[in-house]
Amino acid sequence: xxxxxxxxxxxxxxxxxxxxxxxxxxxxxxxxxxxxxxxxxxxxxxxxxxxxxxxxxxxxxxxxxxxxxxxxxxxxxxxxxxxxxxxxxxxxxxxxxxxxxxxxxxxxxxxxxxxxxxxxxxxx
Amino acid sequence: xxxxxxxxxxxxxxxxxxxxxxxxxxxxxxxxxxxxxxxxxxxxxxxxxxxxxxxxxxxxxxxxxxxxxxxxxxxxxxxxxxxxxxxxxxxxxxxxxxxxxxxxxxxxxxxxxxxxxxxxxxxxxxxxxxxxxxxxxxxxxxxxxxxxxxxxxxxxxxxxxxxxxxxxxxxxxxxxxxxxxxxxxxxxxxxxxxxxxxxx
Numbered sequence: 001x002x003x004x005x006x007x008x009x010x011x012x013x014x015x016x017x018x019x020x021x022x023x024x025x026x027x028x029x030x031x032x033x034x035x036x037x038x039x040x041x042x043x044x045x046x047x048x049x050x051x052x053x054x055x056x057x058x059x060x061x062x063x064x065x066x067x068x069x070x071x072x073x074x075x076x077x078x079x080x081x082x083x084x085x086x087x088x089x090x091x092x093x094x095x096x097x098x099x100x101x102x103x104x105x106x107x108x109x110x111x112x113x114x115x116x117x118x119x120x121x122x123x124x
Numbered sequence: 125x126x127x128x129x130x131x132x133x134x135x136x137x138x139x140x141x142x143x144x145x146x147x148x149x150x151x152x153x154x155x156x157x158x159x160x161x162x163x164x165x166x167x168x169x170x171x172x173x174x175x176x177x178x179x180x181x182x183x184x185x186x187x188x189x190x191x192x193x194x195x196x197x198x199x200x201x202x203x204x205x206x207x208x209x210x211x212x213x214x215x216x217x218x219x220x221x222x223x224x225x226x227x228x229x230x231x232x233x234x235x236x237x238x239x240x241x242x243x244x245x246x247x248x249x250x251x252x253x254x255x256x257x258x259x260x261x262x263x264x265x266x267x268x269x270x271x272x273x274x275x276x277x278x279x280x281x282x283x284x285x286x287x288x289x290x291x292x293x294x295x296x297x298x299x300x301x302x303x304x305x306x307x308x309x310x311x312x313x314x315x316x317x318x319x320x321x322x323x324x
Contacts, residue, residue, distance in 0.1 A: 058290045059291075060196060060200065061193065062286060062287070062290040062291060064189075064192055064193040064196050065193065065282075065286045065290075066283065066286060067192070068185070068189040068190060068193060069279050071184065071188060072185060072279060073276075073279060074184065075181045075185055076264075076272070076276075078177070078180065078181070078257065079177065079260045079261030079264055079265075080261055080264075080265060082258050083258050083261030083262055083265075084261075086258070086262075087265075093265075096265075096266065096269075097265040097266065100269045100272060101265065103273055104272060104273060105276075107273070107276040107279075108276055108280060110280060111279065112283075114283065114284055114287060115283060118291055119291070120287045122299075
């Protein structure tokens with residue numbers, strides 16, 4: 001059972017390697033002589049003007065929320081991808097299942113149209 | 125201790141550590157990143173319990189999307205950590221009461237009377253090649269098709285609400301509609317006027 005996740009483990013290890021190895025290499029190979037000026041926050045040559053945390057436009061959150069909603073949609077479609085072949089093979093409910101998912105998608109396309117027409121996806 | 129038990133304890137240790145760091149980290153961004161680690165490890169524990177679909181959804185929806193929103197919020201909102209800490213002692217009684225209540229409730233439920241090994245023995249092992257994503261798919265689109273369609277309506281409502289609550293048009297931007305830009309014809313921009321030549 002656990003053996004079937006070996007490819008996933010390989011993926012995780014490769015991903016970790018991609019993240020860590022360049023940083024380590026840069027640290028080991030490049031010269032590293034820090035001083036307080038080099039390590040201080042840098043803002044185009046000036047002293048930092050203000051705190052990095054400030055009020056951001058609510059539109060960033062709108063994009064993130066819409067992303068979550070479409071991500072959830074994918075979660076609902078995921079089992080479909082695994083079983084639809086079986087339904088076709090059984091031949092019994094294939095069209096029903098297909099129709100059900102298409103209705104599901106159609107309702108979400110309505111949401112997509114609402115977003116588009118309201119300009120929620122535009123960046124003015 | 126076989127390999128599976130080892131993996132479980134390994135993941136469990138990381139999970140408990142990450143969860144503790146979520147509430148003890150001083151920097152809210154670090155807390156959010158530890159929460160990502162906690163979700164990811166919990167996904168691993170679920171994989172061990174043969175709950176592949178839950179594990180995938182946890183990683184995809186929570187790590188992939190919800191935590192992005194969380195990080196957005198804690199990185200971009202101007203929260204003053206000192207000001208957040210001010211009310212600590214005045215909030216402590218209420219917080220402690222709720223915490224103790226939660227612990228008591230969980231001990232009653234998980235204390236062995238309802239979830240002990242005698243009441244809930246280990247389920248029989250599934251056949252080789254059993255996948256609970258498949259099992260879910262087999263009933264989700266047939267038997268539970270009505271709740272499935274309702275879920276799409278819930279998502280639709282959430283989309284419309286998100287758009288109506290947060291979208292406001294701003295005045296005075298230099299935004300140009302690309303449609304209009306593309307649709308421009310020569311006639312819209314240049315006008316040729318016929319006029320007699322001026323002679324002196």
